[in-house]
Structures are given as C-alpha cells and as structure tokens.
Amino acid sequence: MSAASSETPTGKMPILLAVCLAALVLPLSFSGGAVATPAIGGDLGGGPTALNWITNAFMLTFGSSLMAAGALADQFGRKRLFMIGIIAFAILSLALSVAPSILVLDILRAGQGFAAAAALAGGTAALAQEFEGRARTRAFSLLGTTFGVGLAFGPLLAGVLIAAFDWRAIFLSGTIIGLLSLLLTARRMRESRDPDATGLDHAGALTFTAMLGLFTYGVIEAPEIGWSHPVVVAALLGAATMLVAFVLVETRSERPMLDLSLFRYPRFVGVQVLPVATCYCYVVLLVLLPLRFIGVAGLGEVDAGLLLVALSAPMLAMPLVASSLVRWLPAGVLSGAGLSAAAIGLFWLGRADPASSGIDVILPMLLIGIGTGLPWGLMDGLSVSVVPKERAGMATGIFSTTRVAGEGVALAIVNAVLAALAKARLAAVPPRHGWDVSQAAQRLAMGDVRGASALLPGLTESEIHESYAVAFRHLSIVLIAITVVSALVILVLLGRRDPQAEDADENGFSGRGPARSSEIQTAIGSDGIV
Structure with missing residues (x-):
C-alpha cells in the first residue's frame, strides 16, 4: 500500500476541501448567471437570444462533454484532468469578468462549460480514489451538501456581489475560488488512472x-x-x-460512450424520467424566476436572491428525508408524490401576481422545492440500483448525460414557449403603428418590461404586466402537464420495490471497489447544481 493510500482521512481533508470548493463554484456559475442576466444586458446590451446564451451556452457544453471528460480522466489521469479543468475555469472566469461584449461573454461561457465538466469529472473521480468505505461515503455526502449550499444560496450571493460591486464580480469570484482549490490540490492529490481505459468514443x-x-x-x-x-x-x-x-x-x-441496450430495463427507463421531470418543475425556475423578480416585480438582485432561497433551501433537507422514508415506501411512490406536490406548487405559482414578492410566491416556491426534493434525493442512487451491478458504471453515465443535457434542452424549450405565449397574448391586443410584437415578446419572456414597453408604444405598464401574467400562467400549465405525466410514468415503472436496490452499496458504487469516473459522476449530482 502506498503512503498516499495509507493516509488517514484527516490528512486528506485538504483534498476534499479543494474538490468541494470547485463544486461550490458550479452552482454559482449556473444560478448566478441567471441573476446577473438583467445587469449584463443593461451593461453590454444584446438581444434576448444573446442573453439566453449566457446560461444555455454553459449548460450545453457542460452537459455534452461530461461523459467524455470522465473517459479522459480514466485514460490520462484524474488529478491531471481536474487541475486542467480548474485552471481553465479560473482563467475563463477572469476573462468573463472583463468581457467587452455579449458575444465574447457567450463564447467564454461555452468554454467555461467544458472546463467545468473536466473539473467535476476529474475531481470526483480522484476523490473516489482517495477515500474508501465509510470515509468515501462521508466525503461524497459532504460534496453533495456543498452542491446543495451553492444551489440554495448561490442566487443570494450573486445578488450581494452585484449590489456591492457589479455583475463582473460573480465571475471574478470563480477565479478566486478556483485558485484556492488549485493551491490545495497541487501537491496533496495523488494521480490515478484506469489501466483498462480504452480512450474516448x-x-x-x-x-x-x-x-x-x-x-x-x-x-x-x-x-x-x-x-x-x-x-x-x-x-x-x-x-x-x-x-x-x-x-x-x-x-x-x-x-x-452510452450503452443504449440499458434502455431495455423498464426500471432504468423510469429513472431517466426523474431528471426530466425535475428539469421542468424546478431547474427551469432557477432561471425564469430571477428574471421575473428583477424585471417584472422590480426587485433588486439581493431581494431576488433572498426570495429564491424559498425554492432551493428545501434541497438541503428533503434528500435526507427521502433517504429515510424510502425504508418504508418504494422510491417510485415517494418520487411520484413529490412531483405531484411540485405540480400543485406550479399551479399556485402560475396564478400569483408577477409583481408580487411576498407570501404569495414564497409558499408555492417552498412547496415546489419540498416536492422536488423527494425524487432529487433518490434518483442518483436509483441510477445504479436498477440495473445489474456489472453495468452500474455505464448506467450512471447515461443518467448523468440525461440529467445535464436535459437541463440545457429544457431551458431552451421553456424560454421559447414562454416567448411564444407572450407573443400570442400581445398579438390579441389591437396592433398599433410601429409595434414589433415578436421582439417585445422575447423581451417580456426575459422579464425585460422596459424593453418590451419601448417596442410597444402606447401600451400601458399594467397591460404589459397582464400579458406576462397570462403567458406565465399558460406556461405553468405546460410545466404541470410534463410533471404530472412524468409522475404517472414513474409510478408505473418504479412504484414497486426492487430487491436488487436493497443490495446496492450505500455509496452508490455497488460495492465493487474503486470506481471509474463514469461511475461517480452522478453520485454527488453530476449536473453541478444539486
């Protein structure tokens, strides 16, 4: 046994801290970018499409490259890929903090997604080699908690940074955190590879x-x-x-890269529906609601971040509740019940006044967060427990891809649907000379009431708010339909207990020793915003 492998967990705490720091910056990159979008648009300009790419470019490259990053980590070294990823992330974050135009910022955000995938795949795989047994479970639990903290308080931190400095401080913080992570890992993390790695597909x-x-x-x-x-x-x-x-x-x-034959297992198909459902009842709201609170309700970034805590804070507690309840109830039943609660919350939120910022929006957001937290806390473990143990690594890889790529696709679809609904509502108003309804609808979907007003001279602010309210209400119906259908599918496919799931190791690696990169990408929430 090497000296590195015989170290006590306490001696490896700097390594765990380094990976947790890297993980902490990922939720900030996602939710912080959404909170900063109005400020970025006001500073750099750009149309709704360019502003949409601030978030979508990051999610697209992150989701599409995560599986490939895992394979590269196995072949070329987990520590090496982690360090390359975190260095690239820090450099790109610095470049983003001085971006001169919206086009440059969007391109840099795409590069940041690739860097984030490398850092996450390499860092979590390296962490799995440093810890064993219960120490590994505790390490990944702490990592998952770090994601939860970043998710719950990322919007608030972003709002504070914008209020104290400006939107560029959000990206600069990524550089600072990345450098701290790099300093902690440069000499302490050991290198590891998979001797059987066959390279990238x-x-x-x-x-x-x-x-x-x-x-x-x-x-x-x-x-x-x-x-x-x-x-x-x-x-x-x-x-x-x-x-x-x-x-x-x-x-x-x-x-x-993805073994599609796994889709022959009905329970595995059910597991893939879980992240699809949470995308449409929860993840998309992390982008839509900051725009609504800032642009429509007229809140500042700090107040918008505080409101979003009601949506994301339940993620700190509900996964633990779900892991306890699953001893008595099948995971499919718990997930279906949670998604049903989230659907009720969506119905409630869809009927709240868009200009409201009080209890009318806090309570439905809490219900959505609580409901989504039940499947959120179960689906990572389910991804490896519903297939034979020898195929658990590939199963998590497919789940990882479905989850992260699905979020990027969901964001694009929901933004397009909201813009289409806003356009339909505005088109119902008798048109006037000089109106640009298509552009105004896109502005309104981004929460840019002022921009929409400028394109619709003569239309009152209350009429524009009403158009947004109707469009968001109809969008909530679409989201509810997707959530409810997903809940029914999950109940059918996962509603009964699976004896194989009870035999799976508690750390999600099925008790098969050191895990490959593709096997651990979802053990702590592979999308980086858990």
Whole structure:
C-alpha cells in the first residue's frame, strides 16, 4: 500500500476541501448567471437570444462533454484532468469578468462549460480514489451538501456581489475560488488512472455534441426569426440527423460512450424520467424566476436572491428525508408524490401576481422545492440500483448525460414557449403603428418590461404586466402537464420495490471497489447544481 493510500482521512481533508470548493463554484456559475442576466444586458446590451446564451451556452457544453471528460480522466489521469479543468475555469472566469461584449461573454461561457465538466469529472473521480468505505461515503455526502449550499444560496450571493460591486464580480469570484482549490490540490492529490481505459468514443462524442448544439440553437433562434425560417429548420433537421447518427454509432461500437441496450430495463427507463421531470418543475425556475423578480416585480438582485432561497433551501433537507422514508415506501411512490406536490406548487405559482414578492410566491416556491426534493434525493442512487451491478458504471453515465443535457434542452424549450405565449397574448391586443410584437415578446419572456414597453408604444405598464401574467400562467400549465405525466410514468415503472436496490452499496458504487469516473459522476449530482 502506498503512503498516499495509507493516509488517514484527516490528512486528506485538504483534498476534499479543494474538490468541494470547485463544486461550490458550479452552482454559482449556473444560478448566478441567471441573476446577473438583467445587469449584463443593461451593461453590454444584446438581444434576448444573446442573453439566453449566457446560461444555455454553459449548460450545453457542460452537459455534452461530461461523459467524455470522465473517459479522459480514466485514460490520462484524474488529478491531471481536474487541475486542467480548474485552471481553465479560473482563467475563463477572469476573462468573463472583463468581457467587452455579449458575444465574447457567450463564447467564454461555452468554454467555461467544458472546463467545468473536466473539473467535476476529474475531481470526483480522484476523490473516489482517495477515500474508501465509510470515509468515501462521508466525503461524497459532504460534496453533495456543498452542491446543495451553492444551489440554495448561490442566487443570494450573486445578488450581494452585484449590489456591492457589479455583475463582473460573480465571475471574478470563480477565479478566486478556483485558485484556492488549485493551491490545495497541487501537491496533496495523488494521480490515478484506469489501466483498462480504452480512450474516448470520438464519433459518439462528436455526434452527441452536434445533436445537442443544433437542437438548442434552433430552439433559441426560433422565437426571433420564426420556426419556419430556413436556419431554424436546417438546425432542427441537422439535430435529427445527428441523433440518428449517434444511435448508429453507439449500437455498432465495441466500447460505446452510452450503452443504449440499458434502455431495455423498464426500471432504468423510469429513472431517466426523474431528471426530466425535475428539469421542468424546478431547474427551469432557477432561471425564469430571477428574471421575473428583477424585471417584472422590480426587485433588486439581493431581494431576488433572498426570495429564491424559498425554492432551493428545501434541497438541503428533503434528500435526507427521502433517504429515510424510502425504508418504508418504494422510491417510485415517494418520487411520484413529490412531483405531484411540485405540480400543485406550479399551479399556485402560475396564478400569483408577477409583481408580487411576498407570501404569495414564497409558499408555492417552498412547496415546489419540498416536492422536488423527494425524487432529487433518490434518483442518483436509483441510477445504479436498477440495473445489474456489472453495468452500474455505464448506467450512471447515461443518467448523468440525461440529467445535464436535459437541463440545457429544457431551458431552451421553456424560454421559447414562454416567448411564444407572450407573443400570442400581445398579438390579441389591437396592433398599433410601429409595434414589433415578436421582439417585445422575447423581451417580456426575459422579464425585460422596459424593453418590451419601448417596442410597444402606447401600451400601458399594467397591460404589459397582464400579458406576462397570462403567458406565465399558460406556461405553468405546460410545466404541470410534463410533471404530472412524468409522475404517472414513474409510478408505473418504479412504484414497486426492487430487491436488487436493497443490495446496492450505500455509496452508490455497488460495492465493487474503486470506481471509474463514469461511475461517480452522478453520485454527488453530476449536473453541478444539486
């Protein structure tokens, strides 16, 4: 046994702290970017499409490269990839803090997503090699708690930074935290590799990334230029072509990036529905609500961040509640009940006055957070327990991809739907000379009431608020429908206990010794915003 492996857990605390620091900055990159969007738009300008890419560019590259990053970590070294990722993240964060235009900022955000995937995949895989047994479980529990803290208080921290300095301070904080993480790992973390690693599935990675990129681009551009525009049609057809190519590549590959044969297990299919449901009843709200609170309700960034704590704070406690309740109730029943509660919260929130910032929005957000917290706390463990143990690593890889990529796609779709609903509502008002309803609808979907008013001269502020309220109410119905259907599917596929799940090791690695990078990407919430 090497000296490194014989160290006590206490001696490895700096390594754990370093990975936790890296993990802490990921929720800030996601939710902080959403809180900063109005301030960025006011400073750098840019239309709704360009502002949408502030969040979507990060999520797109993060989600599409996480699986590939895990394979690279196994082949070239977990510590090496973690350090490369955290250095790149710190440098890109510094560049973002001085970005001169919205175009440059969007491009840098895409690069930041790649860096975040490398840091997360390398860091969590390295952590799994440093700790064993119960120490490993405690380490990953602390890491999961770190994500929860970042999720719950990221918007508030972003608001404080914007109020005290400006939006550039959010990205500069990423540089500072990244450097601290780097200092803690440079000499203490040991290098490790998988001797059986076969390298990256280049064809699979390329077709998958192209599919996500083309689809997201088409959906984001459609509200501005129209769904029938040749650019949008070409992008969506290209995405469909890349999807077919990806399936063909993966089914013919000896070592595919994603083993699609796992979808033959009904319970595994049910697990993939869980992150889809939480995307539409919870994750999209982390982006939509800051825009609503700041742009429509007229709150400052700090007040908006405080309000969002009601939505995200339950994530600190509900996963623990779920892990206790699952001893008596099947995971599918708990998840279905939680999603049903979240659907009620969405109905409640959809009928609240968009200008309200009090108990009328706090209570429904609390209900949504509590309800979503039940499946959120169970789905990572389920991802490895519903398939044979020898296939647990690939199962978590597929779940990881479904979760992270699904969030980026959900954000693009929901933004487009809200813009379309706002346009339909505004189009019902008798048009006046000089109106640009399409642009105004996009502005309104971003919560930019002033921008919408400038494009709709003569329309009162109360009429614009009413248009947003109606559009958001109709959007909530769409989100409720997706959530309820998902809950029913989950009840059917996961409503009964699975004896195999009870045999799975508590750390989610099925008791098979040191885990590969692809096996641990979701053990602590692979999307980085748990």
